[in-house]
Amino acid sequence: MTTGVPDAPRLLRRVRFPGQGQLFDVALADGRVTEVRAHTPGSAAGGASAEGPCADMAGRVLIRGLRDAHAHLVQWAVLRRRLDISGAGSARETVRAVQEGAAALPPGELLTGYGFRDGLWPDAPHKRLLDALPDGRPVLLISADLHTAWLNSAALALLGEGGHPTGVLREDASLRATARLSGVPVPTLDGWVRDACEAAARRGVTGVIDFECADNVTDWERRAVSGTPPLRVAAAVYPEHLDAALARGLRTGTPLGPPGSLLETGPLKLFTDGSLNTRTALCHDPYPGFGAGDPEAYGLAQTVGEELVAALRRAADHGFVPAVHAIGDRANQLALDAFEQAGCADRIGGAGRVGCAGRIGCAGRIEHGQLVRAEDFGRFAELGITVGVQPTHAVDDRDVADQHWPGRTARAFAYADLLAAGARLEFGSDAPVAPLDPWRGIANAVARTDDDRPAWHPEQRLTVAQALTASTGGRFAVRAGDPADLAVLDADPLTSDDATLRRLPVHGTLLAGAWSHREN
Incomplete structure (x- = not known):
């Protein structure tokens, strides 16, 4: 106790x-x-x-x-109070789990479930399956990777989208729907966040980079007024909030809140692609099952090319360490190309101790780095890029990676190869995609399995010492x-x-x- x-x-x-x-x-x-x-x-x-x-x-x-270098604290706090549907192996199994969960809720109350992974399902999610539930309550189901939302007609009607053909929303549409339907009174939500921080402290965690898709600076300054959380928190900034942060003179590492609050401004978050489970991670090779010439066969490009270069330069020129989401091998190549063109290491100088653990000349971060071309492994070290990785994803996604990245998984979640090439790894959970428990991530990096199956690509296993180093900010x-x-x-x-x-x-x-x- x-x-x-x-x-x-x-x-x-x-x-x-x-x-x-x-x-x-x-x-x-x-x-x-x-x-x-x-x-x-x-x-x-x-x-x-x-x-x-x-x-x-x-x-x-x-x-x-221990330090979780990538979490979404509000979503993790809320998830701890959601229906767990992660064990369902099909759309119809998911509906049965939802029906059982609904029995414990008051009539008409929104049911929010979390954790489905449809990448390997034999059937497809569709609103008509959820519409068949007997009580007609609104239902919002969120995928394990946060990139897909599955809604019934009642929930779609609350959004003014009752005519949506499938009820399956992806990427930005999913995030917007989740935010609108998951509203909780601010004092209640802040209490849940504090509870989640206390639970993290019980696992030895002392610091988190919070990548919640929100105005994190404002939210954490508000929370600090009612009591300092039992963690150091770096509040990531998203592009829509960058102008306001710059107007205040903020940069990565600027203290926030009252004295002693242990809060500070985090990195600037940018996206180049989507995720593996939604088949929107941007890749050089097409996903199986897509027709010739299908524009979605290679995934989804978001901020790339000159747009990404300009964003990196602006961030670095104002002292913000960029943190670029990149999962597919094409996305990682484009992110590295943009960092090289932008010259972030020289522009940032000594700024950004949270984003780069105090290293002078650090160019920034790439978040996830799940699939990387062999010729790009060495570029992370050459460019001074920290790779924020989540080892539990490697064991959770091994089957979907085998199916959707066939012949390429030897360079997927390739932590040993990244380290051998000189890259700096920092571990996170990506909570709520995986639980905010660093010991689970450490064990998964070492074992490359969390069930009775042999290690998946055991050549990519790390030693405990290497995994501890990546979980404690470098030492x-x-x-x-x-x-x-x-x-x-x-x-x-x-x-x-x-x-x-x-x-x-x-x-x-x-x-x-x-x-x-x-x-x-």
């Missing part, structure tokens, strides 16, 4: 570091690690010390706090001078088996030197 007092110890006694047996004492002050020294046997194991209040960790393992070892964002673990991840790693017990989490979570 989490303690209710966020006290700030000045000394963590008797900690171990991953893979080591020696005990250390770690001194903390003013939100930072001030000293790491060998533990002196026989010294007192609790109470106070010369440094002030201390906490005896009894040989537990200490690492830097998991604790050093003097670090922010005191720390996780205290009840097991050593470097020596844990797969089952333990997936559910690794977290004894406590420190944010800026104060407990954001601690087990009694």
Whole structure:
């Protein structure tokens, strides 16, 4: 159980570091690690010390706090209260799950379900299937990758789109429909977001880049007034909100909210394509099943070419680190081409510690990087691009990748090849696409499977140390001078088996030197 007092110890006694047996004492002050020294046997194991209040960790393992480099916190907070339909293997199975879920709701209330994956279904989603439900309530079902919404006629009527032929909306239309139908009173929603942040802290998370499709700066400044969340949050900015951010003089890394809120402006989010499950990820090769000359056979191009170059230059010139969504191999090539033409590394200079973890000359980020040409692996390092990846997607999407990217999956979710080429990886969950639990992502990067099947493309497996590094902002070892964002673990991840790693017990989490979570 989490303690209710966020006290700030000045000394963590008797900690171990991953893979080591020696005990250390770690001194903390003013939100930072001030000293790491060998533990002196026989010294007192609790109470106070010369440094002030201390906490005896009894040989537990200490690492830097974990960081989710790609999440959608509002959608994750809401998902925790939605009907889970992820287990359905067809459209008709989904309808049965919805019918069972509807029985627990008041008559007429919107039913929102989440998690369907229709890429491998033997039948297609259609509004008439949901219209057959007996109570006639509005139904909104959201795909696992967030790029598709499936609605019945009652829900379409609420949007003024009762004449839609199928009830299946994709990409921007899906996002707009979800936003309009999922309205929750702001105080309630902010409470749900805080609950989700507290749950993340219980898993050792100390920081998140929030890519919610919203006015994140405004939303997080409002939340900070009612209480600082137990995480560092970097609030991503979308193009429609960029002018307002620039008018305020914001840039990536600018502090937000009242002093001590640990909020800051995040990167600028841009899109080049869609997703794998909706077959809108932009690829060099056509998706199976499309007719010759079909313009959708290769996926969907969004912001590319000169438009993307201009957007990157504008962002970098104003101190914003660009974060470019790119999933297909064509999208990743076009994103890298645009970064090269825009010269972002020289334009940004030292800006953007959140987007690039403090690296001078970092050009920006590519989010997802799921399918990459072999000749493009080395370009990420050459151009100074961080790749924000989500290892749970590799195991969740292995079957749909095999079907829709045949003959190319050796370079899909290719984390080992990216690292070997010098790329910097940062792990995220893409919550709610996957749960906001870094240990699941770490285990999936190491195992490349989460069921009884053998590892999918085992040549792309990472070591635990590599996965931990990608989950802790580039280094998991604790050093003097670090922010005191720390996780205290009840097991050593470097020596844990797969089952333990997936559910690794977290004894406590420190944010800026104060407990954001601690087990009694």
